[in-house]
């Protein structure tokens with residue numbers, strides 16, 4: 001279990017929502033860590049050194065004091081939140097509900113919302129390319145699922161904040177940059193505001209601001225109600 005004094009190393013790219021999730025949780029828990037920038041657009045995830053930490057060649061990677069490397073953003077969230085029973089419950093059904101939304105995020109939400117965002121914003125794909133059009137279509141399906149849940153509940157997995165909300169936040173925040181119209185999802189927009197009102201909450205814009213020249217995140221205010 002992580003100790004509050006553990007000097008974690010977070011290998012990350014500030015343009016990545018998957019990295020943002022981990023940065024946000026480290027901040028919420030006030031855990032000290034060292035940020036090590038890895039530029040995914042310069043293929044820095046493909047070096048032999050990086051692949052020895054994550055053979056998938058992807059950020060984020062959290063390196064523990066022991067030298068162990070942990071990858072997969074949602075696994076890192078589960079690890080860091082151990083012992084914080086509000087964020088990562090131990091009661092079996094509550095825990096499974098959190099996992100339900102973490103798997104939803106990786107299977108239905110992130111590939112479409114993040115994919116469309118990254119490919120159009122950073123890789124120069126046109127929004128009318130069939131692959132992007134499909135991702136937008138499937139992304140809307142994921143947003144509708146969230147809207148249905150958030151129309152009746154304050155948070156994704158329960159009635160209080162959990163790591164499921166932390167996981168789903170960044171790519172919902174950037175959805176308008178990938179041309180998603182969030183005005184169709186009042187429950188989702190209210191949830192974004194609710195999260196941003198949590199103590200110690202950090203936005204992607206705050207991460208971008210702390211990385212100066214790497215500023216690439218949305219600068220628009222996209223979900224004010």
Ligand SMILES: N[C@@H](CCC(=O)N[C@@H](CS)C(=O)NCC(=O)O)C(=O)O
Pocket residue numbers: 016017018019040045057058059060071072073074106
């Ligand atoms: N399932 C992984 C996905 C990680 C991922 O897609 N990372 C992207 C940045 S958001 C990356 O490193 N891409 C570089 C590449 O694929 O070469 C997670 O949640 O950590």
